[in-house]
Amino acid sequence: MTTKTNQTNQYVNFINGEWVSAVNEEKIVNYNPANNEEVVGEVANSSEEDLNKAVRSAKTAAKGWKGRSGAERGQYLYKVADIMESRLEEIAECMTREMGKTYPEAKGETARGVAILRYYAGEGMRAVGDVIPSTDSDALMFTTRVPLGVVGVITPWNFPVAIPIWKSAPALIYGNSVVLKPATEGAVTCAKVIECFAEAGLPKGVVNMVTGPGSVIGQAIAEHPDIHGITFTGSNQVGKQIGHEALARGAKYQLEMGGKNPVIVTEDADLDLAVDATISGGLKSTGQKCTATSRVILLDGIYDKFKERLLEKVKEISVGNGMRDGSWMGPCVSERQLENVLYYIQKGEEEGGQLLAGGKQLKDDGREKGYFVEPTVFENVNSEMTIAQEEIFGPVLALMKVDSLEEALDLANDVEYGLSASIFTTNIQQMLSFIKDMDAGLVRINAESAGVELQAPFGGMKQSSSHSREQGQAAKEFFTSIKTVFVK
Ligand SMILES: NC(=O)c1ccc[n+]([C@@H]2O[C@H](COP(=O)([O-])OP(=O)(O)OC[C@H]3O[C@@H](n4cnc5c(N)ncnc54)[C@H](O)[C@@H]3O)[C@@H](O)[C@H]2O)c1
């Protein structure tokens, strides 16, 4: 297979099947967060006019795309998957250079993108409705599903391949056209994904990408009368705003937002497993996952032993450029994100938390020009403290001691979020209590809080989502409307 790669990483918008500059010709240059002097690439700094062009093209394309069979739409997605697979290393390298995630993690994410494409490609051949017995014995009653029309996709930077794909692929397979606006910090990587769609030859206008500031392009998506569905992943503040705007004009919306995810470790747990999972769940991707472990709730009897083993392993973590062999943890995505993490660390100390490890920016050993921070562990943290309540989105763990599982669950639930949670225990009753009483959309037993499987529904409770779910079969609920048909 021949694939076209853009070696210079200079991208513009993708509208109506063509790469086009923003009307104002302005550009945004992205730098490597591991070395802020290294240019990674550039994207268009678009205006509302560009977004309007993309929506017009998506609107025109929607009718023809909807008219194709699911199997035919699926064939395009299989093709995109094959192209992306052939470019996996190039895309992963770009991701590492653009947003800092280590190269092995970036390769894993890109492979996941390929798998998501194939999963939804297969959906084109699966059932979409039910036959329901009518009270009229001469009638046939059934449900079918129809696409929403044009879908606006607004995505964050922390999974610049997987999230745009887990939203766009189901939107497309169920017959919608897409206008995607990726977060600027991952936009060059996302443009490479769009390049794979372009090369697969989807009909023009079916997939469009417009880059630029969220306050301009994201806002215009939220307000555009011809966008019938908005799927958003990002912060609570922005999500809520989009939800209000979508509701006001009657558009369907789906918001996937932040988390403040706990791990509970009970006295009968396999401690080595729990320590490894706490480190992986809390610190991989520099803690920049919505599912990252943030609060570590430990039963009194194992507190000291767990703490000792955790600190031993945290000290071994190697922080550096994600492209370097041996770097386990990369930089924060941006200077702003680094400052945010340092702010929370300071706040944690001011409010009485005790620093056990880390806490500082790393500026030595080739890390002078990057946004590196030490993996950080606090103890003496209680639920009233800011670091126990607010999403940090950085490599910071807060240890909290409790006397019983009941107390652990109360503490775990004592936040506004409810995205993911995990418990380490060998006791089946404790597992069952956790499954029943933990207020989170994803609960994991003897496994880290992060780790989403593409074939299962994903989403949060409480303030973590608009109570919708995405991925797996759940995507069908958002990207289609049910039509009940009565035939006589
Ligand atoms: N629940 C999940 O599945 C999930 C997954 C990944 C990330 N997240 C969350 O995302 C956040 C980090 O990502 P982020 O910093 O990119 O979030 P963000 O809310 O700042 O940005 C998300 C997207 O919204 C756009 N945006 C910004 N302002 C906007 C506006 N006024 N109107 C419309 N769009 C606007 C951004 O440009 C970006 O594309 C964290 O809170 C994290 O928990 C959640």
Ligand SMILES: O=CCCC(=O)C(=O)O
């Ligand atoms: O950042 C949110 C997505 C988390 C995820 O995909 C995972 O934990 O695997």
